[in-house]
Amino acid sequence: MLKEPQLFDPLVRDLEGNAHIVFPPGHPGHADAAYQAHRDMVVAAALSHVPGTPPPDIVYTAQDHACWQHISQALLPLQRQHAAREARQALEDLALPTDHAPQLADVSWRLAKLTGFTFAPAAGIVPLAEFYGSLADDTFHSTQFIRHHSRPLFSPEPDMVHEVLGHGATLASPRFAALYRQVGAAARRAETRESLKAVSRVFWFTLEYGLLEEAGELMVYGASLLSAYGELSGFRDMEIRPLDVQQMVTQPYDVTSYQPVLFAARTLDELEDFLGAFCSGVDGDTGSRLGVTADQKW
Numbered sequence: 520m521l522k523e524p525q526l527f528d529p530l531v532r533d534l535e536g537n538a539h540i541v542f543p544p545g546h547p548g549h550a551d552a553a554y555q556a557h558r559d560m561v562v563a564a565a566l567s568h569v570p571g572t573p574p575p576d577i578v579y580t581a582q583d584h585a586c587w588q589h590i591s592q593a594l595l596p597l598q599r600q601h602a603a604r605e606a607r608q609a610l611e612d613l614a615l616p617t618d619h620a621p622q623l624a625d626v627s628w629r630l631a632k633l634t635g636f637t638f639a640p641a642a643g644i645v646p647l648a649e650f651y652g653s654l655a656d657d658t659f660h661s662t663q664f665i666r667h668h669s670r671p672l673f674s675p676e677p678d679m680v681h682e683v684l685g686h687g688a689t690l691a692s693p694r695f696a697a698l699y700r701q702v703g704a705a706a707r708r709a710e711t712r713e714s715l716k717a718v719s720r721v722f723w724f725t726l727e728y729g730l731l732e733e734a735g736e737l738m739v740y741g742a743s744l745l746s747a748y749g750e751l752s753g754f755r756d757m758e759i760r761p762l763d764v765q766q767m768v769t770q771p772y773d774v775t776s777y778q779p780v781l782f783a784a785r786t787l788d789e790l791e792d793f794l795g796a797f798c799s800g801v802d803g804d805t806g807s808r809l810g811v812t813a814d815q816k817w
C-alpha cells in the first residue's frame with residue numbers, strides 16, 4: 520500500500536555548517552548517491568535564496584522530468600474526475616506542464632497573476648509559525664525537489680508535486696486563496712503554541728485533506744488528497760464527517776499513512792463560513808479552550 524507524505528526533516532548540517540540531505544533507511548533515495556547530491560544542490564539553492572526574489576531555477580535531471588511526467592499524467596485524469604470545480608479551474612488556469620518539471624519561479628509568476636500568491640523556496644520543514652504566518656503575506660513556502668524516480672507515485676516528504684499539483688490547485692483559485700490568507704492571519708494572532716497547533720490542525724483537515732459536496736457528490740479540494748494518487752482514488756472509502764472544529768483539533772492522525780477520517784463541507788460557501796468564523800476568532804486562548812495541549816503530537 521502506498522503511504523503518503525511523512526513529515527520528517529532530512530536536512531542536517533555538517534561540522535563546517537554545510538547543509539546536506541540525509542535519508543533514513545527505507546527512503547527511496549537512500550542508496551542513490553547521485554540523487555542525494557542533487558537534493559543537496561536543491562537545498563543549497565533554497566538556502567541562498569534572497570527573500571522577496573523569485574525562487575531559484577533548478578537544473579532538473581532527466582529522471583526528475585520523467586518522474587514529473589509520470590505522476591502528473593497519472594494524477595490528471597483523477598483530478599478531472601474528483602477535484603472540486605474551483606480546483607479544476609485553478610489547475611487549468613495555472614497551465615502546468617505534464618511532460619517536464621516546471622520551474623517554481625514560472626509557476627509562482629503565473630500564480631501571482633491569478634491570486635497574488637507567490638511560492639518561496641523551502642530548504643526543509645518550515646517552522647509552523649513561519650509557514651502559516653507567511654500565508655497572510657500571500658507567500659507559500661514550497662520545496663523544489665522531485666521525489667525519487669524509482670517510486671513516482673510515492674513520496675515520504677512533501678515534494679514539488681505536492682506543492683504545485685496539490686496546493687497550486689487551490690492557491691490559484693481566488694476563493695481558496697482568500698482562505699489561505701485567513702489561516703495566515705489567524706496564525707499571526709495565535710500567540711501560543713496551543714493555538715498555533717489548533718490552526719495547524721484545522722488547516723490539515725481542510726486545505727490539506729478537505730472535501731466538499733457538489734451536486735450531491737463528494738469532491739476534493741485538499742492539497743494532500745489532490746496530489747496523492749492512492750488517496751485520490753480511494754478517499755470515498757474513508758469515514759467522512761461534517762465540518763467540526765472540536766473534532767478536527769482532537770482527532771488523532773498519522774502523517775505516515777492514509778487519513779482514516781475526512782471532513783466534508785456541504786458547499787464551498789459553508790467552508791468559507793466555517794473557516795472564516797474559526798480564523799477570525801483565533802487568539803492566544805483558542806488552543807486551551809479547545810483542549811489542545813503543548814505536548815500534543817502535531
Ligand SMILES: [Fe+2]
Nearest residue numbers: 677727742743
Ligand atoms: Fe501541504
